[in-house]
Amino acid sequence: MSRSIEINLRVNGEVVHATVPSRLNLVDFLREELSLTGSHVGCEHGVCGACTLTVDGDTVRGCLMLAAQADGKEITTIEGLAENGQSAQLQAAFTKHNALQCGFCTPGMLASALGYVNTGGSADRDAIRQHISGNYCRCTGYQSIVNAICDVIEETSV
Amino acid sequence: MTGPAHIFDKPNRYIGKPEPRADSARLLQGRGSYVDDQKLPRMAHAAFVRSPHAHAKILSIDTQEAGAATGVVAVYSGEDLAEHVTPYIGTLTHLTGLRSMPQHPLAVGVARWQGEPVVMIVATSRALAEDACELVYVDYAELPAAVESETALDTGAPIIHPELGSNLAWERDVVAGDIDAAFAAPDVHVVEREFRFGRHTGVTLEARGTVCDYDPSENQLTVYYSGQAPHMMQVIFSKHLDLPEENIRVISNDVGGSFGIKIHTYGDEIATAAAAKLLKRPVKFIADRFESFLTDIHARDHIVNAKMGITQAGTIVGIDFDDLTGIGPFSMYPRTSAIECNQVLNLTGAPYVMENYRAKGRVVFQNKTLMCQYRAVGHPIAMAIADGLLEDAARKIGMDPVALREINLMADDSYPRTSATGMKLDDLSHKRALRKLTDLMDYDGLRARQTLARRRGVYRGIGFVSMVEVTNPSPMFYGIGGAPIASQDGATVRLDAGGALHVSSSITEQGQGTNAILAQIAAGVFGVDLNRVKVTTGDTATTPYGGGTWASRGAGIGGEAMLQAAQALKDQVLEVAGVMLQTGVETLDIQNGAVTDIDGSVRLTLADLARTVYYRGNELPNDLKPELIATRHYRVTDFPFVFTNGAMAAHVEVDIETGFVKVLHFWAVEDCGRIINPLLVDEQIRGGVVQGIGGALYEECHYSADGQFLNATMADYMVPMASEMPEITIAHIETPTKTSVLGAKGAGEAGTGGAPAAILNAVNDALSPMGASIWQMPMTPERILTALDKVD
Numbered sequence: 048m049s050r051s052i053e054i055n056l057r058v059n060g061e062v063v064h065a066t067v068p069s070r071l072n073l074v075d076f077l078r079e080e081l082s083l084t085g086s087h088v089g090c091e092h093g094v095c096g097a098c099t100l101t102v103d104g105d106t107v108r109g110c111l112m113l114a115a116q117a118d119g120k121e122i123t124t125i126e127g128l129a130e131n132g133q134s135a136q137l138q139a140a141f142t143k144h145n146a147l148q149c150g151f152c153t154p155g156m157l158a159s160a161l162g163y164v165n166t167g168g169s170a171d172r173d174a175i176r177q178h179i180s181g182n183y184c185r186c187t188g189y190q191s192i193v194n195a196i197c198d199v200i201e202e203t204s205v
Numbered sequence: 206m207t208g209p210a211h212i213f214d215k216p217n218r219y220i221g222k223p224e225p226r227a228d229s230a231r232l233l234q235g236r237g238s239y240v241d242d243q244k245l246p247r248m249a250h251a252a253f254v255r256s257p258h259a260h261a262k263i264l265s266i267d268t269q270e271a272g273a274a275t276g277v278v279a280v281y282s283g284e285d286l287a288e289h290v291t292p293y294i295g296t297l298t299h300l301t302g303l304r305s306m307p308q309h310p311l312a313v314g315v316a317r318w319q320g321e322p323v324v325m326i327v328a329t330s331r332a333l334a335e336d337a338c339e340l341v342y343v344d345y346a347e348l349p350a351a352v353e354s355e356t357a358l359d360t361g362a363p364i365i366h367p368e369l370g371s372n373l374a375w376e377r378d379v380v381a382g383d384i385d386a387a388f389a390a391p392d393v394h395v396v397e398r399e400f401r402f403g404r405h406t407g408v409t410l411e412a413r414g415t416v417c418d419y420d421p422s423e424n425q426l427t428v429y430y431s432g433q434a435p436h437m438m439q440v441i442f443s444k445h446l447d448l449p450e451e452n453i454r455v456i457s458n459d460v461g462g463s464f465g466i467k468i469h470t471y472g473d474e475i476a477t478a479a480a481a482k483l484l485k486r487p488v489k490f491i492a493d494r495f496e497s498f499l500t501d502i503h504a505r506d507h508i509v510n511a512k513m514g515i516t517q518a519g520t521i522v523g524i525d526f527d528d529l530t531g532i533g534p535f536s537m538y539p540r541t542s543a544i545e546c547n548q549v550l551n552l553t554g555a556p557y558v559m560e561n562y563r564a565k566g567r568v569v570f571q572n573k574t575l576m577c578q579y580r581a582v583g584h585p586i587a588m589a590i591a592d593g594l595l596e597d598a599a600r601k602i603g604m605d606p607v608a609l610r611e612i613n614l615m616a617d618d619s620y621p622r623t624s625a626t627g628m629k630l631d632d633l634s635h636k637r638a639l640r641k642l643t644d645l646m647d648y649d650g651l652r653a654r655q656t657l658a659r660r661r662g663v664y665r666g667i668g669f670v671s672m673v674e675v676t677n678p679s680p681m682f683y684g685i686g687g688a689p690i691a692s693q694d695g696a697t698v699r700l701d702a703g704g705a706l707h708v709s710s711s712i713t714e715q716g717q718g719t720n721a722i723l724a725q726i727a728a729g730v731f732g733v734d735l736n737r738v739k740v741t742t743g744d745t746a747t748t749p750y751g752g753g754t755w756a757s758r759g760a761g762i763g764g765e766a767m768l769q770a771a772q773a774l775k776d777q778v779l780e781v782a783g784v785m786l787q788t789g790v791e792t793l794d795i796q797n798g799a800v801t802d803i804d805g806s807v808r809l810t811l812a813d814l815a816r817t818v819y820y821r822g823n824e825l826p827n828d829l830k831p832e833l834i835a836t837r838h839y840r841v842t843d844f845p846f847v848f849t850n851g852a853m854a855a856h857v858e859v860d861i862e863t864g865f866v867k868v869l870h871f872w873a874v875e876d877c878g879r880i881i882n883p884l885l886v887d888e889q890i891r892g893g894v895v896q897g898i899g900g901a902l903y904e905e906c907h908y909s910a911d912g913q914f915l916n917a918t919m920a921d922y923m924v925p926m927a928s929e930m931p932e933i934t935i936a937h938i939e940t941p942t943k944t945s946v947l948g949a950k951g952a953g954e955a956g957t958g959g960a961p962a963a964i965l966n967a968v969n970d971a972l973s974p975m976g977a978s979i980w981q982m983p984m985t986p987e988r989i990l991t992a993l994d995k996v997d
Binding site for chain 1 (some may be wrong): 225226229230231232233234235236237239241242244332406407409410411412460461462463465493494555715716718884885888889890891892894895896918919920924926927929930932933938954956
């Protein structure tokens with residue numbers, strides 16, 4: 048239970064060396080050890096999507112991956128996306144459409160949306176709804192989020 | 206130009222504009238500050254051993270091994286904490302006859318629901334605290350559980366509090382006119398249905414949590430609180446932890462959703478504060494999702510037998526119903542668990558002219574999680590009873606449901622008036638709202654297409670609701686009954702030396718855009734650019750005293766206080782400007798950050814004025830005593846609540862082979878008075894509609910016969926996700942309330958209150974060709990197939 052594992056990884060472009068308990072999951076590691084509190088914990092079993100982040104470019108649930116499994120990986124959290132400008136268009140569109148209220152789902156929602164946009168997802172509202180249906184939002188009616196993602200795709204494709 | 210521009214029509218007019226929220230940038234960059242993001246020096250972490258039984262006597266607790274486990278700082282049982290926390294009881298004097306028993310933060314002697322906290326472990330990390338929980342041995346003797354509300358009052362049912370003699374917590378009868386005579390009259394048809402509303406819960410994405418920091422050197426408790434009512438919590442911590450009120454500071458930074466969940470007294474949070482006080486160091490408790498399901502308040506849980514009488518010509522003669530609601534083993538403190546039933550008794554049928562009314566409400570204890578006020582308290586029940594029966598009656602007499610509403614809705618020019626239950630109503634627009642709705646949705650076209658679809662074996666339904674929403678509550682809601690809950694709110698606005706405004710208010714932000722609308726009101730009324738207003742909310746140490754944000758009161762009450770404060774500051778600033786400029790105040794205005802003539806020509810920038818006052822007071826006459834700060838408070842008088850109204854419609858398709866319901870589209874026409882920000886209010890209403898659809902179609906807390914919560918995970922408890930949700934069209938009618946200058950009513954709960962009735966009616970419209978109907982929520986595929994007689 049208390050066995051520790053050494054890991055080396057990059058988080059938001061920075062090299063990180065750490066010794067982590069084997070049972071520690073990735074999102075807890077990021078939040079508690081690295082103080083990257085932008086990734087949120089909602090259900091801890093991969094359903095709500097609040098902890099969604101990027102691992103080697105793939106969209107991943109931070110609660111379903113152990114910190115030990117991140118050894119050698121490149122992790123990008125919401126803080127990294129904001130810093131490197133990758134999510135700038137989505138951030139602007141989310142603001143314009145009021146696609147967030149309490150903001151707790153927002154980092155995960157943005158990561159999912161970015162995955163959709165970056166893989167050439169179309170501005171088809173049903174397809175967008177399907178794609179973000181792993182991200183729970185209790186505040187909005189989802190419509191403003193769909194509007195924001197559509198906007199970014201349409202702007203990018205012009 | 207004959208005088209200063211009106212506040213709603215000025216150059217810096219922000220009220221009514223779709224301004225994006227200033228604070229969204231922070232949240233979109235992962236820079237929010239939620240409770241679990243707080244890290245304090247020497248902070249310890251709490252975890253709880255919870256009762257695995259719905260009802261059990263606690264015979265013994267062995268914490269020896271846990272106490273010696275790695276990282277454990279302290280272990281507390283119910284008895285341990287009872288020495289330091291006075292018990293609390295969820296009754297209020299205006300709910301005559303309401304009974305409950307004293308409640309402790311951790312169970313003492315008996316556990317009364319599965320999930321009730323029994324032992325608290327404080328350790329150096331949450332993981333170590335959870336490890337130690339595994340080493341606590343509690344010996345229980347299971348007791349028979351009263352699980353179902355239907356049998357809770359039966360002779361021989363297990364009595365949860367023997368001191369009370371029965372499981373009845375509260376009952377109330379409301380009678381108007383003579384319902385028996387009205388139903389017995391010739392030409393009156395009576396429709397009768399049994400409605401069942403399942404238990405559901407809030408599922409805020411950010412679970413409940415608290416960080417409590419106690420400093421013994423000043424006997425000061427600072428609580429980081431994810432919730433809606435900081436000043437209420439200040440009183441509660443003071444009263445039950447024996448600390449002076451002024452030594453408690455409650456801070457709400459970002460709150461990850463609340464919806465009425467995080468406005469109550471939870472044992473695990475009180476225990477965390479007690480532990481911080483005892484240990485003289487910060488303690489954090491963050492509920493995990495399982496704990497949230499088991500201990501966050503639940504909602505609804507009603508069984509209603511209801512009748513409506515209607516003449517062949519379509520006049521409603523009255524409603525008669527009996528509501529039974531289960532609230533768990535205690536009435537929640539301090540708001541009580543009787544308000545929901547009371548709202549059902551008060552609000553059912555409130556949009557309609559009706560002379561005869563009889564309602565009986567009974568609130569019963571049961572061994573399930575506590576039930577209390579969740580978004581749209583009582584409204585989904587009240588609206589579904591009246592509008593469900595109304596559409597049932599429409600089918601019975603062969604009349605279109607819109608035409609039937611036209612006959613019975615209160616006329617828009619008939620206010621002020623009272624409802625059958627004596628509710629004071631004013632400034633409502635039911636008929637205009639319904640007409641706008643039917644135009645918006647192309648009702649006739651939709652009906653025509655429905656008929657064509659039925660020929661193809663596709664069963665679509667259209668359902669409506671005409672509704673009222675209780676908003677802007679006065680002291681009659683809680684304060685009158687002795688609750689430490691402010692009904693008034695305050696706002697302060699200060700002109701800083703640089704010419705910017707700093708605003709603080711006692712209403713709170715949980716994502717609605719509270720801070721944004723405060724800034725809009727202050728900027729517009731005072732006369733500065735919106736980006737020159739900074740807002741502070743959610744801190745008992747730095748904001749005026751007030752109730753917070755709940756019961757759709759933030760905009761209407763907090764917004765009016767803000768408007769009055771901004772107007773007062775403007776008057777104060779113009780008085781100073783008049784002296785500095787040697788000009789009559791009546792010839793001056795404030796626009797775009799400067800004192801101007803009435804025509805807008807700049808005389809003096811606000812920064813010049815403020816710097817003169819703050820830095821070079823020697824330039825001012827000695828008898829001028831400038832106050833560049835103003836505070837105003839506001840409460841609703843003359844009305845217990847300010848009602849709003851709305852009309853909503855759902856278009857659904859029911860797959861009669863699988864029982865699945867697809868919501869094709871939803872429309873809502875809402876009259877929340879003056880709209881401060883349409884961008885914010887529209888999506889808030891949509892979010893409310895989605896929560897209402899959740900309650901109507903998906904969400905239910907399932908319990909076994911012995912009181913085990915069977916689906917307490919997010920994989921098993923169905924919440925609405927994007928792919929199931931329809932596009933939702935919102936439109937407004939603006940009938941400002943005459944109770945304030947701002948004219949804003951609430952809007953936060955309308956969708957949740959109205960959508961379930963509209964969905965119910967739409968599903969029943971779809972099922973009507975088969976002669977089937979359903980009166981139970983959520984309307985799951987299994988229940989729909991049962992209604993269609995396709996499964997047993």
